[in-house]
Amino acid sequence: MARVLIVGAGLTGSLCAALLRREASSPLRLTVWDKAGDSGGRMTTASSPHNPQSTVDLGAQYITCTPHYAKIHQSFYDELLAGGILKPLTSPIDGMVIKEGDCNFVAPHGVSSIVNHYLKQSGADICFRQRVTQINLRKNKWEVSRETGFSEQFDIIVLTMPVPQILQLRGDIANFVPECESQTNSHTKQPIHLKCVFQWYLFQISNDMKPFPQSIALTSISPSFIPMAIGKLEN
Secondary structure, eight states: OEEEEEEOOSHHHHHHHHHHHHHOSSOEEEEEEESSSSSOGGGOEEEOSSOTTOEEESSOSSEEEOHHHHHHHHHHHHHHHHTTSOEEOOSOOTTOOOOTTOEEEEOTTOTHHHHHHHHHHHTOEEEESOOEEEEEEETTEEEEEESSSOOEEESEEEEOSOHHHHHTOBSGGGGTSOOOEEEEOTTTOOEEEEOOOOSOEEEOSSSSOOOSTTEEEEOSOOGGGHHHHHHHHHO
């Protein structure tokens, strides 16, 4: 059984875990690590220490579905609406820009409920306060080190944290991350490095396609790429 580590328990990591569980034809042992103390990432919902029923969304307050995303991802919205995780936003928000064809939704139980929904579906082992520091290749396995605890080995790793955090990782992983585009800050005239990853990129040790071992994905997920990625990993 292949061991898969997903680093990051935000929307990207949780949805990735759920889709891998749905689509993979062979059994997987899924593990999710996050450096924070709870899931959500940029879609975190915080509760008042004095009243647990008093909550606030610290990231996204509402979800916008454009006509483009409605066409290719309608099943995701339908699932969340049917489960009561999302509901239509009926009251305008001050300063909100409403474009023709857009649909807006809110999460009545907090925006992190979307993340928790997918984590539950995935059945993954979830560990918090696990900050990854180094990733090395050891005998066709990815050895992942963290600030606390011993290192562990995985067949596949999926990194979903912000790109600047990926670039800070030490070890062999640096050989598999694409070079960043160099740009200049128009105000300070100092060089800055930017890299945005919005699709699945599968990097292999050699040019020929390998099975599960030696596979890594850097992603900020586009769900339509999941079946394609799994197909490549299993062939």
